[in-house]
Amino acid sequence: MARVLLFGRLSDLAGWREREVAEAGSISALRALLAAEDPQLGAALAGPGVQVALDQAIVRGDAAIGPKAEVAFLPPMSGG
Amino acid sequence: MITLTDQPFDPGDLLSAFCAGRIEVGAIASFTGLARAEAGATTTLELEAYPGFTEAEIGKIAEQARARFAVDDLMICHRVGKIGPGEPVVFVATAARHRRAAFEACxxxxxxxxxxxxxxxxxxGPDGARWIEPRAEDHADISRWDKETPR
Structure with missing residues (x-):
């Protein structure tokens, strides 16, 4: 059961900020599952500048998701 | 010291506290960023962070600043949540023996x-809400630091 977090415009688009996902064993499987439910969200998650953090560390490409993992989708960042 | 807060802060108080008791640093630079009203187009600025991750990532860049510039100490205070026009959003202070390192690190x-x-x-604002992403100038600003040789 991985915890999935969306930030910024991604959570507004999806209509949720945080949820548990049981069925995904990898980031690519998670993307496919979310895109099947909500194609618009799926496209946004694959969009330019969106990074993925697995257990609070940025990952590039695919990675396995453990049962207690936290996966966050991070759109382009802006502070100050 | 790195602080995220959902409460308003006084940059003067932070600067006074940061300066207090230093007898060798010689130079302190600071920057305060305020929320702009944009002539009424922005009534509230809302900042979201990723608790834990945001502090850790800022900590990494603070370490880079310490390694790259001859700074003795630094402070970063950043608001999260809802912020009104004119309120401080961010405060950065740096302490160094000499001013150039303090200015550059800040x-x-x-x-x-x-x-x-x-x-x-x-x-x-009155016309709804919109997410702000970095401007071209922000990317150009950060790329300045790629060209300069670390000391």
Missing amino acids: DFLMDYLKSKAPFWKKEH
Whole structure:
């Protein structure tokens, strides 16, 4: 059961900020599952500048998701 | 010291506390960023962070600033949540033996915070809300630091 977090415009688009996902064993499987439910969200998650953090560390490409993992989708960042 | 807060802060108080008791640093530079009203177009600025991750990522860049510039100490205070026009959003202070390192480290930290720190910024106004992403100038500002040789 991985915890999935969306930030910024991604959570507004999806209509949720945080949820548990049981069925995904990898980031690519998670993307496919979310895109099947909500194609618009799926496209946004694959969009330019969106990074993925697995257990609070940025990952590039695919990675396995453990049962207690936290996966966050991070759109382009802006502070100050 | 790195602080995220959902409460208003007084940059003068932070600067006074940061200066207090230092007898060898010689130079302190600071920057305060305020929320703009944009002539009434922005009534509230809303900043979202990723608790834990945001502090850790800012901590990494603070370490880079310490390694790259001859700074003795630094302070970063950043608001999260809803912020009204004129309220401080960010405060950065740097302490060094001499002014150049203090100015440069402060400038470097702000360029990083504007375009790379894990915050997401939404402007609320009479015409609705919109997410703000880094501007071309913000990317150009941070790329300045790629060209300069680390000391």
